[in-house]
Amino acid sequence: MKLRIRYVFSFLLVIFALSAQSQIKIGEWREHLPYQKAKRLLVGGENLYCLTESGLFSYSLNDNEIAAYSKTKGLSESEISAIGWEESSQSLLVAYASGNLDVISDEGIQNISDIKNFSLIENKSINSMTANGNFVYLGTDFGIVVINLDKMEVADTYFIGAGGEKLVVNDIKINSSAIWAATDQGIFKADLFSGNLADFNNWEQEQGISEYQRKCEHLQFIDGDVIVSRLVSETASELYRYRNGSWSNFSGSLDRIYSIRNINNSLWVIQAGKIRIFNSNGIENEVLEYSGITEMHDALVVDGRTFAADYQKSLQEIIGSRANQIKPDGPLSRNISNIFSAAEQTWAVAGGVTASYDGSAEKAELFLFKNQEWTNYSKENTPSFSNKSDLLRLTNNKRDQSLIYAASWGDGIFVFKDNEYQVNWNFENSPLGTKGISGMDSDSDGNLWILDANSSAPVKILSPVGEWTSLSYSTLANRADMQKIVCLKNGDKWVLNSPGQALFAFNENGTLSNTDDDALASFFVRDENNSSIGSKVYDLIEDEKRNVWLGTSSGVAVYSNPGNIFRTGNFFAYQPIITIDGSTQFLLGTESVNAIALNGADQKWLGTANSGVFLISENGDEQLVHFTNENSPLPSNTIQRISVNPGTGEVFFVTDKGMVSYKGAVTAGTESYNNLYVYPNPVRETYHGDVVVSGLIAESTVKITDISGNLVMEGKSGGGQFIWDGKNFNGSRVHTGVYLIFCSNSDGSKSKVIKLLFIH
Secondary structure (H helix, E strand, O other), rough: OEEOOOOOOHHHHOOOOOOOOOOOOOOEEEEEOOOOOEEEEEOOEEEEEEEEEEEEEEEOOOOOOOOEOOHOOOOOOOOOEEEEEOOOEEEEEEEOOOOEEEEEEEOOEEEEEEHHHHHOOOOOOEEEEEEEOOOEEEOOOOOEEEOOOOEEEEEEEEEOHHHOOOOOOOEEEEOOOOOEEEEEEEEEEEEEOOOOOHHHEEEEEOOOOOOOOEEEEEEEEEEOOOEEEEEEOOOEEEEEEEOEEEEEEEEEEEEEEEEEEEEEEEEEEOOOEEEEEEOOOEEEEEOOOOOOOOOOEEEEEEEEEEEEEOOOOEEEEEEEEEEEEEOOOOEEEHHOOEEEEEOOOEEEEOEEEOOOOOOOOEOOOOOEEEEEEEEEEOOOHHHOOOOOOEEEEEEEOOOOOOOOEEEEEEEEEEEEOEEEEEEEEEOOOOOOOOEEEEEEEOOOOHHHEEEOOOOOOEEEOOOOOOOOOOEEEOOOOOOOEEEEEOOOOOOEEEEEOOOOOOOOEEEOOOOOOOOOOOOOEEEOOEOOOOOOOOOOOEEEEEEEOOOOOEEEEOEEEEEHHHHHHOOOOOOOOOEEEEEEEEEEEOOOOOOEEEEEEEOOOOOEEEOOOOOOEEEEOOOOOOOEEOOOOOOOOOOOOEEEEHHHHHHOEEEEEEEEOEEEEEOOOOOHHHHHHHOEEOOOOEOOOOOOOOOOEOEOOOOOOEEEOOOOOEEEEEEEOOEEEEEOOEEEOOOOOOOOOOEEEEEEOOOOEEEEEEEEOOOO
C-alpha cells in the first residue's frame, strides 16, 4: 500500500524549548506531564532524546537546554510508542500507538497518517524503527512498514509470518546483506537483495535457537555477530548469538533485559539495577551499578558522557558515583485523582481506588503549580508521605486559603499551610477511621467537613481551632462508596454517592452535638414531572447564583431551588435547553458528564466521558467552546477532572492520558481596583493579539477613549478581565497614542482610570 502525507504543520508554530515554564497567552495551551518513567534514549544531531511513558523531551548536549515535545507544541498525538533518527535529513521520527507518524526536521512537522487510518488492521502500534539510507523501517504490531523519507510516503509493507501472517515486530536491524526482525514469535530474516520482501516466502524464521518461537525483544550487531535478547519470563531474559551461520547461547538466564547496545564494540546489557558489559565472545568484562538508579531501561555513552533512562527518576547523567537528573518541569504522575485551584495556585494529587474500594497503591504525592512551575511533594522532601499512598481529595479552608487539605485512602488527611507541611490527621490522633477519606469541603466559617468511609460516624468536622466532631447518619454509615461533599452557601451539605446511588443532603441546624434536630433527605434526580434525569450522577457543584449543577449519565441537571430540599414540594431539577445547528436539545443529553467547573463569569466547563470538554454560558443555554482531541491539544476525549485557576483564568483538564491546561479569557472578579492593570503595555506595532485589562471587579463597565476623550470601545467584563482586540467600533486598528481606560463597578460606587500606550 502506498501512503502519502496528509498535512504539514508550520515549524514556526512549534516552540519546543522549555528551559522554564512561561506565562501563556489567552487561547494558548500547555501540557503538565510527568517525565519520570524514562524508557528509551536516542542521539540525534546535537541532542539526546528521552522517551518516557508520558511524553518525549530532548537535552542539548552543548548548552544543556531541555525541550519537551507534545500536542501543545504541534505533535499529532500524545501516546508516543517509539522514536528514531535519520542522519542525512537530520530528522526526528516520532511514532504513536495508533500507527501515526510525525517526521520533524528544519522544514517542520510532516505527518504520515495512513497507517493509523488503514481500517483493515486493528492493532497498529509502531514499536521500533531503524534507518537504512533514506528509508526507515518501522516495526509494528502487524509487520514491517517501509517509509521513503525523500518522498515522505510509505514505500512498502511486509507481512512476514508464515503464509503472510501478521506478526508483532519489536525490533529491526539491518546489516550489509540482511534485514533482521525480532518478533513475538522469534527471529525472522530476509536477504536485502532477494527481490520482493513483501513476499512472505522471502522471509525465513531462524530455528537454530531452542524454543525458537519465544518472544524476542531486542537486536544488536557486535563484530559481525547478531545478538538477540529473548524474553524467558516477566522477570528473566537470555541472550543468543548468531555467528558463522549458527546460533549459541550467549549469556544464560539473566534478570529482565530492557535494552542492549553496541557501545565501543562492547555489548551493553541494560537491566533494572545494573549494566553488564560483554565482549564479542560473551565474556563479561564489567558490571556497572549506580546508587539510586534501580529501574534502568536504557543507557548510552555520548562523547564520553554516560546517560541512563530510569523508569522512576527519568533521564540521569552518571558522573562518577553521582547521578544528575535531567527532565522538564511537571508533576510526578499523570494518574491525577483530584485537582483544586485557589489564589493563583493549582494543586493536584495522584491515587485511586479499585472497584472493591481498596487502594491502588499509588505513592502519596502532592503537586503545586505556582508562578508557572511545579513544586512536587513526595517522600523525598515530605517524610510524612513515606509508606503512604493514594491521595484522592483536595480542598482549602474558605476562611484561611493558605490552608490546604489533601485526603488519602487509608492514611488520613495531610495539612499544608503556606505551602509547608503541618500535620497528618489519622486514626492515631483524631476520630478518623482507617479505611479512607472519600470527600472534603470547607464551609464559610472555616470548618472542614469530611466523609469518613466505612465508619459508623461517617461525617467528621474539624474546626478552625482543631476541635473534632463526629456525626452519625444511618444513610451514610459504614459506606465506602461516598464520593463528594459540598457545603452550600445556605448551610446545607450535599453528599454524592457512587453513580446510581441516591444523593444525600443534611443540615445540622447549628447544633453539632445534637443530630436529633438535623434536617435529612435522600433523593434521586427527578424533574418537575417526577421523571428521572440520568441514572447516574458523577459530579455536583454550586454556582454563583446558588444553583446546584449535576453531571449525570444523561447530560446536565440543575436545581434552581436547592433550598427546598427539606420542604414538601417544589424541589426538582431541570435540564437546560440548548440550540445547536438549528436543533433544540437537552444540554449534552446523550453524554455522560464527569466533571463541572466554574470560571470567573459563572460560565460552566463540562467534561464528558467520550466527547471532550464544553464551555457553556452562565445559564447553560449557549455553547461557547467545544474542545476534543481532534481540534485541540487534549490528549484524550475522556475528561475526568476540571479546575479553573480563578486568579489567572487557566483551565486545567485532567484526562485518562494526562493533564493539559488552556488559558481562558475569564478570571474571577476582585473586590476593588487596587490591582488593576493592562497588558501588554505598551502595545507595539508588531503586536496583533488581544489587549487584556485585568484586576477588575466582576461585571465592570470598561470604556476606552483616546487622550481627547473620544470613545473608541466599551463593554462589560464577565469576571475580572476585559478583552480588547485593539480596534475601534468600525473594526479598524486604533491610531498611535495614549489611551485612557475607565473602569467602574455596576453601581458606579468604585472606579479607576489607567493609561495605555498604543503604537499603530
